[in-house]
Amino acid sequence: MSNVTLTPGLTLKAALYPVDNPQADLLLRWPQPVTLSASGGAYAGRFTLPAFMPTGFVHVWVEGEQPRRETVAAFGIEGNAGGGARATGGAHATGGGGARATGGGGARATGGGGARATAGGGARATGGGFIRTGHAAVATSEGDVLFSDPALTFGEGQFLLLQQVPSPPDPPAGTTFVGTSYRFTASTINPPLIGPQASVSFSYLGAEVPAGEESGIRVYYRNPDAARPAWVELPTRLDTTVNVASAPYQGPGIYALLSSLTSVLDPGWNLYGYPAQLAQPPSEAFASIAGQYNQVVGYDPRDTTDPWKVYSPDVPGWVNDLSCLHFSRGYWIFSTNPATTTLKLRSIRDAGEANPCATVQARRAWPAWQACQQAPVRQRPTTAWYRVGPVSR
Amino acid sequence: MVARIAGQVCGQGQVQQADGQLVYSLNVRAATAVEPGCGMAGRQVELLVADVLSTRVAWDNRAIQRRDPVVGTGYRVFLPLVRR
Known part of the structure; x- marks a missing residue:
């Protein structure tokens, strides 16, 4: 054991x-x-x-x-x-051949x-x-x-x-x-x-x-x-x-x-179609390439004021507003690895393993008429700025 | 918070409180057919706090960037007049 x-x-x-x-x-x-x-x-x-x-x-x-x-x-x-x-x-069985005999001699x-x-x-x-x-x-x-x-x-x-x-x-x-x-x-x-x-x-x-x-x-x-x-x-x-x-x-x-579900990422920006039925937080979905990417960007057309959602492992939690990855949606990933990177993804969870995206996934079930809006984004993501500290005196 | 490129607003965000501090985050949109004047590598972005220029930074989408506004620049501070 x-x-x-x-x-x-x-x-x-x-x-x-x-x-x-x-x-x-x-x-x-x-x-x-x-x-x-x-x-x-x-x-x-x-x-x-x-x-x-x-x-x-x-x-x-x-x-x-x-x-x-x-x-x-x-x-x-x-x-x-x-x-x-x-x-x-x-x-x-001896002498080759494909079959293996069972039973037989004592x-x-x-x-x-x-x-x-x-x-x-x-x-x-x-x-x-x-x-x-x-x-x-x-x-x-x-x-x-x-x-x-x-x-x-x-x-x-x-x-x-x-x-x-x-x-x-x-x-x-x-x-x-x-x-x-x-x-x-x-x-x-x-x-x-x-x-x-x-x-x-x-x-x-x-x-x-x-x-x-x-x-x-x-x-x-x-x-x-x-x-x-x-x-x-x-x-x-x-x-x-x-x-x-x-x-x-x-x-x-x-x-x-x-x-695993495997995908190959090139250096720099990659447009990635999330292949798993299981919704997952970006930190878990991309755990196999931890240290080799710096941001994931998704697009939520329902949020007309701030449709670009960002996750980065390198920033404070309050900067991140991309909480879960969903099946068949497109996401931009920036790979910091100068060579190609193999991304491995689980499509199931262990029995009893909590999934913070389970309730979000159920809540985010979109009506069919919105499906066309889930197409992968065609423009590269914008940049976010953030600061920590007082804004004014 | 407003992000402006050559006078065009390309992003805005709200100041919020996190861990006892005032913070902000915002996206500066990339240039598109609709907004051709927005973000493109090397373009200068102006960050404004309450319509007052705070800092400038070159647009770069290869990483999320931290920018602390230069607080006080451009602010006019009125002090009470004290007379005996």
Whole structure:
């Protein structure tokens, strides 16, 4: 887990569950829930398993609370972590091809071949193998994330771990999470040598993407061990036909799929058609380009005495009279970035997230006959002067 | 507050109170076919307080500008005559 704030003194417990049904003798020796110990800002615990378990779920909860705070995260290990037998599921098709087989063999061979096709299909499969000697690939049990490296060979003791991150760090301004975030971890002792061709692919469900944002889907990476951890947008290959987004592997860390409405701004004045149905204050709508613009100007034809409405992040609040941006209206934005700027915009809000423009939007529903007056302005905005201090003695 | 370019009024605003101070803001309109004499890069804008010239500034729409009027310029102040 990450990005979870807990008060001191809590008792956190965790239980481990297998994806597949363990054999009866393993079940008898299955570890009991453990109490996590707090250290260095994190809670940690250790399970001692009776056998290797490549995939599973970890259930974490705060003991003694009603209602109980709890979360469940899935994980999957791939590589050559050690010998082991798995009771059911998961042999993979070998020798390439697009299909991934499910079901099948029980005992797992070690040191075998087993290339898994990495071409991302839209369908999700279940099961997962863990021994690879070439063209290594790692997938989650649900198949929504796939790691692939055509050059990677796992030696004994080398493995990769994929773990769900139920509460990832806040996304960058103007973006929304699509699906689940995952943490990639490699075996720290004798880590596998991952090549430059390694990639991470997400398959997503169309229903998970906010309306109109699919073309703005990108893979992001965050290295929690960096001096200043931050989400980094990765060069993404997006196939909206099969709902797959792929990006180069960056190393251990958190990978997430994020979407937004994106626009490119040139230096200087830009005429911008606000594309989101969601009305937003300018400060929030343009948060992704904070520090790279100095004013936004809109035109309200209903205000005949002062139709130009201005917002600037650089002036006192009383100067600003552009309070909300509304769908399909045109706005002038002055970009101070000498290069092109990519603006990212959210089209939805999180559940329970207040929107100061919600009531304004309802109040500003214009009759149809005024729609023609909402056309983007054709002249550049004027300049405002302001002062602070007494006007006269 | 009135903004004037070459004698033509191109913007006006009201003095208001904010954070315990008297302040103003106004837009100086750009030149259009209707108002060809208004704002254009480099044109001199006169800001007037109560019809008294306060300050001059070059029209520039690349940023919102702060201009503090020069208070007192042009004001005639009448003092009471005190006689013994």
